[in-house]
Amino acid sequence: MLNTTPSTTIAWVGTLQGVILILGGIVTGPIFDRGYIRELLIIGTIITVLGVMMLSLAHEYYQILLAQGICVGIGSAILYVPSITLVASRFQRRRALAVCIATSGTAVGGIINPIIFSNLQSKLGFAWATRILGFVTLAELLLAMTIMLPATRSKTPHSIRSLLDPTAFQDPAFMAFCLALFLMWIAYWVPFFLLPIFAQFKANASSNLAFYVLVIANAATIPGRFLAVPLSNKFGPARTMAAFALASSVLFFGWIAVGSIASTIVWAVLIALFMGPLAVIYPIIVPHLSPDKDLVGTRMGISSAAAALGTLVGFPVTSALNDNEAGVFWKSQVFNGCCMLGGALLMVYVYYKMPRKA
Template identity: 30%
Template sequence: MKNEAVPASREDTNPSLPQGDFEEPLTYAEGGLQGWCVVLGSFCAMVSVFGLPNTAAVFESYFSENQLSEYSPSQLGWIFSIYLFVLFLFGILAGPAFDRYGHRGLVAAGSLVMIASLEILSFCTEYYQIILTFSIMAGLGASLLNTPSFAIIGHWFNTRRGLAMGLAATGGSFGGVIFPFVLQAALPRFGFAWSMRLLGLIYLIFAVPTNLLMRTRLPPSEKFDSIWPDIRLFKEPKFAFCCGGVFFMEYGVLIPLTYIISFSMSKGRDASSNYLLPILINVGSIIGRALPGFVADQIGRFNTIVLTVGLCTISVFAVWLPAGSSWPALLVFTFIFGFASGGNVSLIPACIGQLCDSRDYGRFLSTAMLSASFGTLLGIPLGGLLLGIKNQETAWTALILFSGFSYVVSLACYIAARVLAVGWKLNAVY
């Protein structure tokens, strides 16, 4: 049976929504030296933006045993959830600013703020100090980098956008692989302060290609004078369901990323071997961020994200929940989950891009990130509250179920968005 392709173009959007008045049809380079250099620059930016949250399990384990040992898992969870909340919340301003003014000022400022935050973090010993530097300052710098780094790819790619964004998104997983190795070697030998300064140096190295390689190609949008996102975009049902999928996906993904080391330690594993778990998640995520992007360009972006969210759901319920103290089962879960969740991360920007004109992309993406920001703010602390249940076996079961059912709701939202677009036709490329 022949597949029915649904174009990823302006026609896919609701004409009643506020779109820019663009008379000229868009053309795309779909690669070339400059286009792939932009992807490389975005990759380097993602190392900085998502390298820290993808190493959250290492930080959570270290903080709980050292300078913040008197704080509960829920309190420690706020460190990482506020970082992501600030990242996505202030990203809603970065998107329209990118559409209107370009990327250079945003990317340069974001790079400097992130490097400075790690240098200041090296002096921090108190909970409130870590919140101010790690969560708020670094999160603010990351917000200035994140949206432009994805939006700029939309200037160069259309039919290959899923692949290009997937390759760029692997930067976050690459950071999640190298940072645990760095911290595992540096923390016992040099201590927390110099380990953070070393991370700051790594961030400086990656900031150079980030700022040199990124270039816009399309003219700025003249239609919108305000840098604020447009809440009216939620009137479009497909966009609203897509944002709902993002919101509940954040609940699901952050639980394993943050608590997988603590889960393994509760089963009697030693700390040194547990560092392998976030590394394995991110190795799987590197493959997962690149391969589904390529597949999405062939079978449809929403079709692919339905598959990857479904795989996350299965991995949580069928592998992590019954794993118990089985180390091989936990290794299998971390790799499968890393692969599937990595695909989700790279596909979200591509799915949003399918719902709008590329010249409005920053505004649409940043508005979608508004919903993600509240998911990231609440997900980890709620998980920490569940770990406060006195019976530890019950607590971990409740935490895993919370992650799994969050994915179930996210999956339902993405299916609803797809059905609204193409109905129940399984062979429709969308």
């Protein structure tokens, strides 16, 4: 449908959706703190499914951008931060495992949904393949609500508080944590957007094989996420996050030497294995950096906004540094490696500033 649209332009749809998803936490976090989790889940479900269904009617790039990038992005934003905050705030002893299981749905969806869509599209066409995914999404979200809502009905009056926590901006550890997320998330989504392009133009892979390189990378994030659980429990989430970020930065620099399809697949597995846990660990850290448990959602939203801004910076800078047709990617690889390294060093600072139990 978008055969004449450059791949970098198409990638903006996913980038915009990701930015809105994470940035929305700055609003939905405080709303969660006020006790409106039920309303957030219902509204988020409606908007997300509406966006997917509207996507099935799209024929032009701007229509896809509006439906998938903006509408689904807004719906997902309403759902994401409150759901993760709920898990992080309700589990104490096994918080790392609980957040790991909750966030692993992203990786599972990244494996299953593209394969389902690819097979359905070849048989039923784009419109009906998208509608079927919309109904699947609706069923999944309704199931999630039946599990979450009974335990989240508030029996106390909703308190009124600011959408922002002013004390957060006076907390050196929390501000360093937000800056670390900003730097890490400049690089975090780059492999997932760039790998298919890299596989085609640098490793000379077919478009079909390039698609499955991304699927393989999504699959590799799952063991990495579960690996983060025992490590976080033993060494603390801050040190564990610093270690994974450092390993990811080394892999970004090592990406420069990758040239064949075999080495591309190996690198995709390794970067997903070491970078995937970052999305699991940071929600675990936020409660440790929240002096008031009633502000966990607000601070989760602020930190997520920092990550979203990093995502917004990362994609255009990476695109500007690359020359896809010539197979020149080393500039963006060095840039993203430096950003991830900076985030790792900041997490070391956060570790020494946060409570010892973390």
